[in-house]
Amino acid sequence: MRVLMFGWEFPPHIAGGLGTACYGMTKGLAHAGVDVLFVMPSASGDEDQTSVRIINASDVAVYDSWHNVDEFLSKVQFLRVGSNLHPYIDPTDFTDLVEEERRTQSEEFKFWFRQKYKFSGKYGKNLMEEVSRYAMVAGAIAAEQEFDVIHAHDWLTYLAGIAAKRVSGKPLVIHVHATSFDRGSADNIDTRVFAIEKQGMEEADKVITVSDLTRNIVINKYGIDPAKVVTVHNAVDFSGREKIEVQRGVKEKVITFLGRITFQKGPEYFIEAAAKVLKVCPDTRFVMAGSGDMMNRCIRYVAKLGIADRFYFTGFLRGDDVQKMFALSDVYVMPSVSEPFGISPLEAMKTDVPTIISKQSGVAEVLKYAIKVDFWDVNALADAMYGLLNYPALSNLAAEKGREEVDNLKWDSAALKVKRVYESAVSGK
Amino acid sequence: MNKSVCFYFQVHQPDRLRQFRFFDIGNDYHYLDDFANRTIVRRVAERCYLPANRLLRDLILRHNGAFKVAFSISGVAIEQFERYAPEVIDSFKALAATGCVEFLAETYSHSLASLASTTEFKKQVKLHTDLIKRLFGVKPTVFRNTELVYSDTIGETVSGMGFNVMLTEGAKHILGWKSPDFVYANAINPRLKLLLRNFTLSDDIAFRFSDKGWASWPLTADKFADWAVTTLESGDVLNLFMDYETFGEHQRSASGIFDFLNALPAAILSRNLDFCTPSEAAQKYQPVAPLHVPFPISWADEERDTSAWLGNELQEEAFNKLYALEADVYKTKDDNLIAVYRRLQESDHFYYMCTKFFSDGSVHSYFNPYDTPYEAFINYMNVLADFELRVKDKLKAKKTK
Numbered sequence: 001m002r003v004l005m006f007g008w009e010f011p012p013h014i015a016g017g018l019g020t021a022c023y024g025m026t027k028g029l030a031h032a033g034v035d036v037l038f039v040m041p042s043a044s045g046d047e048d049q050t051s052v053r054i055i056n057a058s059d060v061a062v063y064d065s066w067h068n069v070d071e072f073l074s075k076v077q078f079l080r081v082g083s084n085l086h087p088y089i090d091p092t093d094f095t096d097l098v099e100e101e102r103r104t105q106s107e108e109f110k111f112w113f114r115q116k117y118k119f120s121g122k123y124g125k126n127l128m129e130e131v132s133r134y135a136m137v138a139g140a141i142a143a144e145q146e147f148d149v150i151h152a153h154d155w156l157t158y159l160a161g162i163a164a165k166r167v168s169g170k171p172l173v174i175h176v177h178a179t180s181f182d183r184g185s186a187d188n189i190d191t192r193v194f195a196i197e198k199q200g201m202e203e204a205d206k207v208i209t210v211s212d213l214t215r216n217i218v219i220n221k222y223g224i225d226p227a228k229v230v231t232v233h234n235a236v237d238f239s240g241r242e243k244i245e246v247q248r249g250v251k252e253k254v255i256t257f258l259g260r261i262t263f264q265k266g267p268e269y270f271i272e273a274a275a276k277v278l279k280v281c282p283d284t285r286f287v288m289a290g291s292g293d294m295m296n297r298c299i300r301y302v303a304k305l306g307i308a309d310r311f312y313f314t315g316f317l318r319g320d321d322v323q324k325m326f327a328l329s330d331v332y333v334m335p336s337v338s339e340p341f342g343i344s345p346l347e348a349m350k351t352d353v354p355t356i357i358s359k360q361s362g363v364a365e366v367l368k369y370a371i372k373v374d375f376w377d378v379n380a381l382a383d384a385m386y387g388l389l390n391y392p393a394l395s396n397l398a399a400e401k402g403r404e405e406v407d408n409l410k411w412d413s414a415a416l417k418v419k420r421v422y423e424s425a426v427s428g429k
Numbered sequence: 430m431n432k433s434v435c436f437y438f439q440v441h442q443p444d445r446l447r448q449f450r451f452f453d454i455g456n457d458y459h460y461l462d463d464f465a466n467r468t469i470v471r472r473v474a475e476r477c478y479l480p481a482n483r484l485l486r487d488l489i490l491r492h493n494g495a496f497k498v499a500f501s502i503s504g505v506a507i508e509q510f511e512r513y514a515p516e517v518i519d520s521f522k523a524l525a526a527t528g529c530v531e532f533l534a535e536t537y538s539h540s541l542a543s544l545a546s547t548t549e550f551k552k553q554v555k556l557h558t559d560l561i562k563r564l565f566g567v568k569p570t571v572f573r574n575t576e577l578v579y580s581d582t583i584g585e586t587v588s589g590m591g592f593n594v595m596l597t598e599g600a601k602h603i604l605g606w607k608s609p610d611f612v613y614a615n616a617i618n619p620r621l622k623l624l625l626r627n628f629t630l631s632d633d634i635a636f637r638f639s640d641k642g643w644a645s646w647p648l649t650a651d652k653f654a655d656w657a658v659t660t661l662e663s664g665d666v667l668n669l670f671m672d673y674e675t676f677g678e679h680q681r682s683a684s685g686i687f688d689f690l691n692a693l694p695a696a697i698l699s700r701n702l703d704f705c706t707p708s709e710a711a712q713k714y715q716p717v718a719p720l721h722v723p724f725p726i727s728w729a730d731e732e733r734d735t736s737a738w739l740g741n742e743l744q745e746e747a748f749n750k751l752y753a754l755e756a757d758v759y760k761t762k763d764d765n766l767i768a769v770y771r772r773l774q775e776s777d778h779f780y781y782m783c784t785k786f787f788s789d790g791s792v793h794s795y796f797n798p799y800d801t802p803y804e805a806f807i808n809y810m811n812v813l814a815d816f817e818l819r820v821k822d823k824l825k826a827k828k829t830k
Contacts, residue, residue, distance in 0.1 A: 249455020250818070285814075287451060299803045303746035309814060312451045313807045324452060 001422060002035040004147040004164060006138060006157035018177050020343060021210075022153060024237040028415025034422070039141060039160070128192060135159035142167040149173060149422045155180075155193055158200025171205040171425035178340045179217050182264060198222050205425040208232050208418065210341040211362025230421055233366045235411040236346045244320060246327045252283045253389050256329040256353075258322070258344055259336075261292035266335035266358065266375045271298060273335075275305045276382035281389055284310065289325050291316040326351040330395070331388045335375045336361050345370060349406045354398035356384045366409065369401040431703040432661040435624065435710045437573070437596060438673035440478070440502040441539050442470055442509050443777035445798050449811045458819065460769065460812050465798065467513045474514040477677035482520040484676075484687060488694050489529045496694040497529045497704045500673070501573045504537035504557045505775060507564070518564065525565040531706035534558045534569035534592065540774035541738055543574055543583045544725060545752040551590060553771065570594065571707045575776050577626065577670070577728040578735060581616045581721065588621035594711040596670060599625035600726045600733040607718070610664025614716035622711040623720055626670040626728060630656060635671040639684035647685070650692035658700050665714040666705070670728070730785065738779040743806040748779060750813060754820060761823040769816060773809075781805035 138160030152161030599609025
């Protein structure tokens, strides 16, 4: 079986969880005997026309732990499409970004696929235009290629998936990693994005959601037939990751929040719980790692509560620093208001860090050994923090069992489920 | 009797902190950005301190002692000069040798201790007085608080420490219809005389000198001396207080600021005005009234209050957490830790956290090594957290001994 997959990012150049997920999934699919042709927009646009194979051989060698690189490459092919598409962005921010990009990009761009296509005209000035343009390119690719099924990840690529379906007549599977309802509050969603999401879900033969939480949103808020919506929980792939040694400077226990500091992630609940815990355990340290539009507000809030000598902000962490941060943590907290899945708790548990997650996250559906609280229940959150700080029996159990649990979340089994979805899409059942 | 012009220049350089990340807490004891500090001190020494000192000495000699000025040099600035530009100290010593230069007392680390802890405040003033005595051979008798911060109670404390003159801002909201060009007295202890900064004429030099959009540009020594005469028609002493870095750093040499300074003493003296130092001014003129200042004032920003350093919750939090450590720090009896503690008190650290972007933003951003007040706050709190760990460790080690 051969799948034409539309993504938007792929390691090592990733901005969030989706790239990591795509990477794990394609590896798993390769194991399951599925050929993947991966198409992704590349923000750097005017790359030279070196062959795809060479680009990826060098990329893959850096981050991949595969013993047999050739085997992997024979299963997965990449296509880079010059494009401004950029993950985790809304149409307003996009305009600013494009202005900057435009200066560095040439007017004519090329993308490579067996032969060279020339695309006349400039890059789209807004995100919506760019999404449509990407869809046109997708149609061209679909006309050239042999494949059995199309797989599109998140709304930026839905139109591309639809275009490919129309051109080729092959079944379309769309993969919902997040919805508009996870990006803003329900009364503040971008209707244009919503419309594309809805169209994608309606035209798809099958819809894969990353959690039952997201599945419910797809069914209830987008009105999609439950029969074609399937949940496939994400997995994690930690192979090839080396344990890093860190020098621990702070002797006291460290409780960590790591993620974008946005409304969706519930940073304020973390701060409020921290203030409560500090009243009883004044020597605890709290870290909020990451950046986002609520960061400054959070800093002021921490100062106002008078806990800034125990509560630190690291800003956006890159590369090894994320690992280092986990290694320094005694408790990891993800109090998300709405989280389709949430991969970072798994990373924490992999590093033996006991974890507290909100019941409103998709990952809560697959974890037994994480402590789960409602995001709004600051008392329960503070309680859980206190428990993990003060009762070694609890934290040891959570660390040990949590690690086992995470080790069992394999992309191979998730990929098998995805493959089954492909099969049912192809057979039309 | 001739009326007087009184010059006082502030010399200060903060210890800029390096980027101190969360991962450094407990692992790295070095807080200072040595490179930035050295670069800036060297630069300002070359552009301002050395040429301006040379010019002042020249002017004093040229006018046979009729030209006089006063300096206040913060202790932390002197430490940086000793480290990076010792020739600056020598040139100040050469000025001191003329006998026409008065050195004022202030807090050693240019701190806001007067707003937090009287004991720390007194310690720092004592330390600074000793340093000035040691370097320049004269014990200061006039006090100027950091950023000219003053209130009735601060004045009372200062007079209790043996000073009989203090400098502060001629803040409009305090003076009302009254003129800053007279000597006033502290409201609680009238023995403490107050000299008030004439902010209009001071800022004409310090801020507006090279502003080509200003109606009075270009400012010449004669023009300024005429203004001084007009101002002193109803006044005794014109107090021109400003940052010393005005000469050559804030106002670049190319703006003509040194030529202005070069010509000014002759222009003033030719109009039957004289120069005096703050202590001479306080001796020469009687206080005309007590000045009531119930809440602290300063020379900063449009508000002339302490809101540039303690105006938002970030600043309040950092300030409170800093002074909460005082008792523990002194319990360690560790000179190194105490010296670091003093550096952490420099008012500049709090100034960087100011969020008053709009009205006085331009001045703030000029002095600010950080992009945003939030970054300044995060960095400072990280350093403070590490410092607290060191203090605790030291205390623990002492107990187990």
